[in-house]
Amino acid sequence: MKKVRQRAWQRRKQSKTRIIKGVETARNLSLLKDYQAYLRVEKGLRPLTCEAYDGDLKTFAEFIEGRQGVLLTAAQEDVAAFLEHLRSHGIDQRSAARKLSCLRGFYKWLLLDRRIHHDPTVNIESPKAWKVLPKSLAEPEVVEMLDRARMNAEHPQAQATALRDRAILELLYAGGLRVSEVTALSTGDLALDLGRVQVRGKGDKERIVPLGRTALEALEIYLEQGRPHLARISSGRKASVLRQDSTRLFLSLRGMPLTRQWVWHVVKMADSTASPHRLRHSCATHMVEHGADLRSVQLLLGHADISTTQVYTHLALGRLKAVHRQYHPRAIRQREEAVELPTAGKAVRRGLHLVSSELQPGVNEPEAPKVLDFPCLDLETRETAHAGESMPEAPKKLRALSFRIFSGERVENHEPQSAPLIRSAEPAPAQSSKETA
Numbered sequence: 001m002k003k004v005r006q007r008a009w010q011r012r013k014q015s016k017t018r019i020i021k022g023v024e025t026a027r028n029l030s031l032l033k034d035y036q037a038y039l040r041v042e043k044g045l046r047p048l049t050c051e052a053y054d055g056d057l058k059t060f061a062e063f064i065e066g067r068q069g070v071l072l073t074a075a076q077e078d079v080a081a082f083l084e085h086l087r088s089h090g091i092d093q094r095s096a097a098r099k100l101s102c103l104r105g106f107y108k109w110l111l112l113d114r115r116i117h118h119d120p121t122v123n124i125e126s127p128k129a130w131k132v133l134p135k136s137l138a139e140p141e142v143v144e145m146l147d148r149a150r151m152n153a154e155h156p157q158a159q160a161t162a163l164r165d166r167a168i169l170e171l172l173y174a175g176g177l178r179v180s181e182v183t184a185l186s187t188g189d190l191a192l193d194l195g196r197v198q199v200r201g202k203g204d205k206e207r208i209v210p211l212g213r214t215a216l217e218a219l220e221i222y223l224e225q226g227r228p229h230l231a232r233i234s235s236g237r238k239a240s241v242l243r244q245d246s247t248r249l250f251l252s253l254r255g256m257p258l259t260r261q262w263v264w265h266v267v268k269m270a271d272s273t274a275s276p277h278r279l280r281h282s283c284a285t286h287m288v289e290h291g292a293d294l295r296s297v298q299l300l301l302g303h304a305d306i307s308t309t310q311v312y313t314h315l316a317l318g319r320l321k322a323v324h325r326q327y328h329p330r331a332i333r334q335r336e337e338a339v340e341l342p343t344a345g346k347a348v349r350r351g352l353h354l355v356s357s358e359l360q361p362g363v364n365e366p367e368a369p370k371v372l373d374f375p376c377l378d379l380e381t382r383e384t385a386h387a388g389e390s391m392p393e394a395p396k397k398l399r400a401l402s403f404r405i406f407s408g409e410r411v412e413n414h415e416p417q418s419a420p421l422i423r424s425a426e427p428a429p430a431q432s433s434k435e436t437a
Helices: 002-041 047-066 076-088 093-112 139-153 160-175 179-183 213-236 239-245 260-270 276-289 294-301 306-314 317-327
Strands: 196-200 206-210 338-340 351-356 370-378 401-406 410-412
Touching: 002 047, 002 093, 047 076, 047 093, 076 093, 139 160, 139 213, 139 260, 139 276, 160 179, 160 196, 160 213, 160 260, 160 276, 179 260, 179 276, 206 294, 260 276, 276 294, 276 306, 276 317, 294 306
Parallel strands: none
Antiparallel strands: 196 206, 338 410, 351 370, 351 401
């Protein structure tokens, strides 16, 4: 009889616990629904961003429910335990930092709405994550991929999908667009006569992206020959659905707007090592390598902070090498940048020479370096080259001079305001006693 009473008491306790958990879950879901409306309406975030935030908050809500709590009553210990839970389950630090950022935004909204009095994420430090450089394709790889797409589109029996795929690839690389921005484009966003496209990016921020001649040509051919065929396929669908999707730029074989997954599939079919976002990185990297300033690249990509754009300077290795060769004093220069020294038929002596730029008032740059007719110190004899010229008296003969190591006939051009550096050469052959006589 006693065991029966215990079992009945346990059943009542479990049912009560289920009811409490059900109420807590309903409260959390109602709170998350209000926050989603705030993100969409007031913050103007894109649907995919709202979905990502909703998933992170639901993960935290489930963790809080396991600790017999709700989102409104979460404490700093709960947030710290949640981060430790993520770390113990092998979640990457970048993902954990993103979830913590989502929680900070959520509890900041609760504070502004006066639903809580303390933010549990105030003293929580973000997980330290390694900075990962974006991966991009080399220029020959991009050219090869685009050439294959062009050949498929120019085939006499090319289908509308081949024209569409080429236009997508050209647009991704020429404008550096995100995949969600490509799928959201409509025919009214294109201005082919002006050579640009209007893009709606994160946070519903609009920007104007210029396009190159090749991309404009691919889009024009697709609009004239490819898209009308794809649009006719959807003629049997309902009028309401047709009006909603009729303005989308890129359509599928069924006349439906392309999804992000399908655009990713199109890029993978063109090159297995590429992706839509890698083409975006390639666009920015190649522009920086060819001398584009970071501000222009920032406007093209739609970055809110220029620090996000600065990462592409680490990928422009070709430009970095060129700058290093040009400005580093120990770098190897090109031989074609060297100039001849006026020797006036004199034999070159191996030693330290004075090289004068002889800067005159009002003249910023000398026409050519001038080597004085005496060296300061002969490396072979350890004496001055000409009798009667001593080291203290030598600098008095110059208006402006620079000391450089001289041992040859060629000199390299350095920066405009610095004196040239003399390269080494073999010493002049000694004249015989007969030739001297």
